[in-house]
Amino acid sequence: MSALAMNETLTIARLGQRGDGVAETTDGQVFVPFALPGESVRAVRDGERAQVVEILTPSASRIAAICPLFTRCGGCVAQHMGEGLYAEWKRQQVVTTLGRVAAGVAVEPPLDAHGTGRRRVTFHARREEDGMRIGFMAARSHDLVAVEACPVLAPGLARAPSVAQHLANRLGGSNKPLDLQITASEAGLDVDIRGHGPAGNALRRTLTEAAERLDLARLSMHGDTVVERRAPFHVMGKAAVTPGPGGFLQATARGEELLAELVLAALPKAKRVADLFAGCGPFSFRLAERCHVTAFESDKTAVQALQRAASRAQGLKPIAAETRDLFRRPLLEHELAAFDAVVLDPPRAGAEAQVRWLAGSKVPVVAYVSCDVGSFARDAALLLAGGYALERVTPVDQFRYSAHIELVGVFRKAAGRK
Template sequence: MSALAMNETLAIARLGQRGDGVAEAADGQVFVPFALPGETVRAVRDGDRAQIVEILTPSASRIAAICPLFTRCGGCAAQHMGEGLYAEWKRQQVVTALSRAGITTDVAPLVDAHGAGRRRVTFHARRDENGMRVGFMAAKTHDLIEVEACPVLAPGLARAPAVAKLLANRLRASNKPLDIQLTASEAGLDVDIRGHGPAGDSLRRQLTEAAERLDLARLAMHGEIIVERRAPLQLMGKAAVTPAPGGFLQATAEGEATLSRLVLAAVPKAKRVADLFAGCGPFSVRLAERAQVSAYESEKAAILALSRAVNHTQGLKPVTAEARDLFRRPLLEHELNAFDAVVLDPPRAGAEAQIRRLAASQVPVIAYVSCDAGSFARDAALLVAGGYALERVTPVDQFRYSAHIELVGVFRKSAGRK
């Protein structure tokens, strides 16, 4: 069958969760990347997927992309969406997830938290016959798209592609695929390289020399510091935190600040707060400006970073920080009941074991920060079944143009439920 004979005309009805246009065909749904609701497109179809050949009737919400690599690079899914459509698409992801879990609550409009841009980026490096190629992966493939600049990055990462390229070339003899993570800090670039394996003495000297030449704040490999020329500080409220190499950070500084404001607004009168999955402490240090905080996090390096920051910050109430695996050893009801409020920000999979304990507790208010609407909805249903009311949910967008969405949900123990 010829390519022309495979073409179909499709009417796009809505957007899917990943940003694809969805058409209703006689044999089921067809997903069309980069198509918008209301558009009619001619496309080449393969099963339930199709690729646009021509847009016959464009949507009024279609806008020009800001990056020439859009549709090739896999980093962005939505540069073609107008502001109103984009915001409602992201908000609707949360509404749909909650609806599927049988939960009805107020879902606020999307909060834009892109700010100055993403402060962390990971470049992939692969060797071919022409040397090291450095860039991002294409959508749904392992093809590498070389990148010289990225418009969604913060100004502090402007030279990140060039730095990644130089470091990749220093390591080309290994013939290994590399992931080079660069983070913008108050002191400059903080770099962690993964995939190479341990560095011997000779390579460590070469990398130290490269860090000097590139004026890096810190250079690490697999989380092990090769050289720290300046502490790569991140400002969090009153505190200056030095995260562990490659340690978790919110994608944007504005995103972290926005999530923190929502968390603080949820627990305004709490005197004792538990911060679960606390990371290096972006919520803990801000909460400690007015409440006593007990922070729990499985990564010992993150707990150490938080403790050091607290010890060097004046004007905070007491903060205790404990390394504890909350998946294997969640806080129990009698421990939870000692707090006026609980804040949690678990990984994408959610926190089912800890949530079951929270559902059985008497904690008055819970502020749940999530990066996955589906796992949040599952956990929310458990809390509601345990006597909590989900008062409100606020979607937060710090991964602009991607399908990712953050949110903050506020739960309060219903009166009379024990």
């Protein structure tokens, strides 16, 4: 705390978008992590932020955290919120942001997509005096919090901390900070290490031995496969897909299923669908059970994974896949005319360049899957101006206890609009 830090009593009025309690004071808002609406707290204040010293009047919505590292680890911000408050907080994030461009749009209650837990985790590793240390980042800090277990992870990641520690120890001689991404696949753990740089022959032998000892399905560095002992695959509809090393995957298996269900429900009569920002095909394969699909994705490795899985899958309609950067080369109106529905699942930046062309198209329905409410709102405004109506928005909560919320928005071209 700075020399200006002050100790005072604050009354929490509401929750902020990041989960902090917000107190209104005579000199502005004060953000108080881990405080809840209606609570009176004694806090040490430093400018617009404060730390709770004592909860004087606890909220009826306050519950016990499920993890002993809560408030220290930066991964979770909401383990102290009761179910009703938590769900409404996440819904209001969507309502508030969309209200600026589409006031009155129906925002449904969030769907719980946690399932059995997150199937991917990233551990950070760095050398300290007593050797390599692995863990998660502390909140608003670069300090590491040692983690022996994490209750939000899927059972398949139970041994992920020990795997990360073993691999970090093998790489500790470089003295470089590392990121170890570990994914639970149907064939075992899939690990991609970042930060070390290219692996020479000696290190590759060392890592291959480690993969054998740890019974890893695949081990890679910076997306370069060191050893693949078993293909790490994921079931997507009727397909078994092996993403590229470190490739994108929805955070939970249940989240992927729910997002796909919402997309399919939005396109009940579609015959030809463009799947934009398709990744390795989580929507493409499910859509192809009833319609022709053309998938577009900038990541060549993801497209190759999609094509390999499509060549082996049975009982699907044709899937075409093209490597294409939709930020630089969006589909134009004459290309979009070939489809009676479009699915969008862009990264956090959204899909502004593509949406501008969609807005002027005649595509009857667009199912937009978003991991960022702000970029979705910006793109939604463009579609609305182009004659689309935002039919409904469904928040999807894959990242339980975090401030992150995803959603599916369904847009339909209004009658008579081109």
